[in-house]
Amino acid sequence: MSLFRTELRRLTKRRFTRYMTLLGLLVLAAVVVGVFFTNQKIGADQLARAERQADQQYQDQVRWSEQERAACEQAKKAGTATDGRFPDDCSVITPPPREQIEAEWFLPSTFNFRETFDETLIPFAAILGLVGFVVGASFVGAEWSNGGMMNLLLWRPNRLTVLVTKLAALLTGILAVTLPAAVLWFAGFWAIATFRGSTEKVTSGVWQSLALTGLRGVVLVLVLTTIGFALASLGRHTAMALGGVVAVMVVGQFGLGILLSMASVKFAEAWLLPTYVMAWMTKTVTLQNWDSCNATYYGECKPETVDITWQQSSVLLSVGVVVILGASLWAMRRRDIT
Amino acid sequence: MPAVLEIEGLRKTYKSRRRGTRNALDGFDMRVDAGQVHGFLGPNGSGKTTTLRTLLGLIRPDGGRMTLLGHEVPDALPTVAGQVGAIVESPQFFPHFSARDTLSLLAGAGEVPATRVDEVLELVGLRDRAGERVKTYSLGMKQRLAVASALLKNPKLLILDEPANGLDPGGIREMRTLMRTLAESGMTVVLSSHILGEIQLICDSVTIISLGRRVAFGPVDEVLAQHSSGAVRVRLEAVSDLPAATDALTRAGILVTGHPDHLMLAGVDKPASVTRLLAEHNLYVSELAPIAVDLESVFLELTATAPVPGQHRQVDESMKVGGTGQPGATGGGWGA
Ligand SMILES: Nc1ncnc2c1ncn2[C@@H]1O[C@H](COP(=O)(O)OP(=O)(O)OP(=O)(O)O)[C@@H](O)[C@H]1O
Ligand SMILES: [Mg+2]
Numbered sequence: 001m002s003l004f005r006t007e008l009r010r011l012t013k014r015r016f017t018r019y020m021t022l023l024g025l026l027v028l029a030a031v032v033v034g035v036f037f038t039n040q041k042i043g044a045d046q047l048a049r050a051e052r053q054a055d056q057q058y059q060d061q062v063r064w065s066e067q068e069r070a071a072c073e074q075a076k077k078a079g080t081a082t083d084g085r086f087p088d089d090c091s092v093i094t095p096p097p098r099e100q101i102e103a104e105w106f107l108p109s110t111f112n113f114r115e116t117f118d119e120t121l122i123p124f125a126a127i128l129g130l131v132g133f134v135v136g137a138s139f140v141g142a143e144w145s146n147g148g149m150m151n152l153l154l155w156r157p158n159r160l161t162v163l164v165t166k167l168a169a170l171l172t173g174i175l176a177v178t179l180p181a182a183v184l185w186f187a188g189f190w191a192i193a194t195f196r197g198s199t200e201k202v203t204s205g206v207w208q209s210l211a212l213t214g215l216r217g218v219v220l221v222l223v224l225t226t227i228g229f230a231l232a233s234l235g236r237h238t239a240m241a242l243g244g245v246v247a248v249m250v251v252g253q254f255g256l257g258i259l260l261s262m263a264s265v266k267f268a269e270a271w272l273l274p275t276y277v278m279a280w281m282t283k284t285v286t287l288q289n290w291d292s293c294n295a296t297y298y299g300e301c302k303p304e305t306v307d308i309t310w311q312q313s314s315v316l317l318s319v320g321v322v323v324i325l326g327a328s329l330w331a332m333r334r335r336d337i338t
Numbered sequence: 339m340p341a342v343l344e345i346e347g348l349r350k351t352y353k354s355r356r357r358g359t360r361n362a363l364d365g366f367d368m369r370v371d372a373g374q375v376h377g378f379l380g381p382n383g384s385g386k387t388t389t390l391r392t393l394l395g396l397i398r399p400d401g402g403r404m405t406l407l408g409h410e411v412p413d414a415l416p417t418v419a420g421q422v423g424a425i426v427e428s429p430q431f432f433p434h435f436s437a438r439d440t441l442s443l444l445a446g447a448g449e450v451p452a453t454r455v456d457e458v459l460e461l462v463g464l465r466d467r468a469g470e471r472v473k474t475y476s477l478g479m480k481q482r483l484a485v486a487s488a489l490l491k492n493p494k495l496l497i498l499d500e501p502a503n504g505l506d507p508g509g510i511r512e513m514r515t516l517m518r519t520l521a522e523s524g525m526t527v528v529l530s531s532h533i534l535g536e537i538q539l540i541c542d543s544v545t546i547i548s549l550g551r552r553v554a555f556g557p558v559d560e561v562l563a564q565h566s567s568g569a570v571r572v573r574l575e576a577v578s579d580l581p582a583a584t585d586a587l588t589r590a591g592i593l594v595t596g597h598p599d600h601l602m603l604a605g606v607d608k609p610a611s612v613t614r615l616l617a618e619h620n621l622y623v624s625e626l627a628p629i630a631v632d633l634e635s636v637f638l639e640l641t642a643t644a645p646v647p648g649q650h651r652q653v654d655e656s657m658k659v660g661g662t663g664q665p666g667a668t669g670g671g672w673g674a
């Protein structure tokens with residue numbers, strides 16, 4: 001217990017932890033502020049203005065088609081070559097019917113809590129996950145590279161306890177930031193919806209689904225933190241975790257993506273990690289293969305599809321965590337500390 | 339006296355895929371009794387740090403037995419760790435924390451009362467600079483911080499790997515008195531150092547290691563006595579008698595080196611026999627002085643690392659016991 005408290009104290013004392021957390025929270029705040037200012041509440045005013053704009057556009061269309069028709073008839077009379085610029089029968093040049101120009105198009109963007117809030121949880125989890133990753137990596141990586149780990153082991157020779165306690169302290173710290181941030185995130189967007197959009201039809205079922213998505217976001221943050229920590233501990237250096245990720249993303253994912261698309265592999269995204277992260281957050285990601293045709297009863301061509309579900313993602317994430325963390329624990333037990 | 343530290347037949351082989359294997363410890367033995375200040379000496383790369391790391395559980399040995407305070411290690415390390423304070427070869431600290439934070443975090447991890455932090459800071463002379471970041475410390479200040487971290491537990495056994503590294507002359511002397519005071523208060527101190535004058539002054543006993551094996555051990559004066567090569571300086575009443583004396587002594591099988599006003603003898607067991615021998619030839623001795631050897635020369639002799647003019651000795655070229663007795667020549671050194 002004393003070790004846990006000490007590690008928590010070490011974590012919060014580090015400037016890197018403080019700055020990174022602050023930076024992450026500032027980015028999140030910027031997102032909230034940005035969404036607030038780019039959305040508007042739809043009232044009678046806005047509807048009327050949209051109606052006016054739609055009318056305006058309709059008038060423009062009418063004027064333009066009349067001009068065109070006149071030009072067409074004139075060209076027909078003069079017998080000049082039109083190079084197919086006008087149809088044979090000038091009377092087909094007509095404006096679109098009024099009801100096709102919808103006022104809705106001219107409404108300013110508005111924040112509908114029920115429809116859009118769940119999407120905002122993705123950047124929330126991604127930003128805090130990134131913070132967790134680098135903070136976790138540097139927390140243990142710096143300890144390894146500057147000899148702090150060795151000093152600590154002279155006091156607490158039980159290596160696995162030391163590493164696991166460090167991780168526990170780290171996750172506690174990250175959770176202590178993530179949970180209040182999540183609450184603020186919900187509150188912030190609820191406020192945005194209240195003042196700059198609508199909070200209609202947010203039933204308890206919707207709340208439950210949003211809460212579950214939020215929970216999956218928190219889990220994602222913890223998973224990324226653990227992976228950063230375990231990679232840095234495995235490589236005994238912060239840079240190892242960061243380098244490892246760059247290598248995986250650039251070579252593994254980017255390169256693999258190019259390779260797969262060159263080989264025209266079906267459902268290439270199914271091989272890429274971000275797909276699974278998305279699926280984890282949005283419950284399903286549907287991949288489509290446009291090079292195939294599944295004929296429907298109406299003779300339409302539908303692309304072949306594959307669903308990646310959050311359950312599949314959860315398997316992938318668990319296996320990833322178990323393998324990387326397991327390797328770092330195993331190395332911790334076995335290695336010579338020099 | 340009970341042994342506080344005991345090592346038998348310790349082996350450690352560093353394996354590297356590219357460079358093959360290196361036997362850093364090759365059946366090393368060591369014993370330190372309670373209440374002693376024990377010097378641990380050896381040339382560069384002889385295995386001192388490896389021994390101490392293995393003892394403290396940082397390195398996994400390939401064979402041998404070790405006990406600390408009567409407990410088998412590494413198995414019993416969790417029980418004895420609280421009583422063993424150690425620094426291993428210029429320890430590093432997190433550069434952005436102050437000395438006080440660093441120590442207070444260690445104290446927290448080891449369940450040592452926080453008041454102890456200020457005590458040890460005072461003890462090593464860092465009191466007034468304890469709030470500054472370690473990054474801004476000089477080498478000697480870092481070394482003092484390291485010693486402070488080892489003393490923090492108020493250990494029964496204190497293991498210091500080159501604690502005097504980087505200390506100023508005043509600091510070295512303070513360290514010396516500190517060691518003595520600690521030993522008088524019942525603490526056992528194991529000290530590895532290359533400053534042999536220091537070791538000779540403060541240590542009760544020594545272990546000398548070369549190429550991973552023990553070449554000498556025991557109380558300092560015994561080690562000195564065993565390896566004083568029996569050098570004796572002789573002066574006679576009349577300088578003109580020196581050639582005759584040389585003659586007589588050489589015939590008795592003693593190695594003699596002549597000097598203008600005295601003779602140096604080597605390989606003399608009992609100085610009295612010299613007096614008797616010379617008296618039998620009617621040569622009268624005016625001075626007969628066994629030459630006191632110092633630890634440095636014994637060390638150089640035992641480890642075979644005395645510099646030879648015109649040669650650049652490479653690391654690992656030192657005494658190999660139990661082997662061929664010749665300096666082993668493996669691996670390179672500086673600039674090699
Ligand atoms: N991590 C390592 N990997 C491979 N070989 C090592 C490692 N650490 C030490 N050695 C080798 O083991 C031998 C003993 O090294 P050690 O550090 O114990 O020497 P030392 O007696 O402490 O020397 P010094 O007086 O220079 O501090 C040396 O030959 C060294 O090269
Ligand atoms: Mg050393």
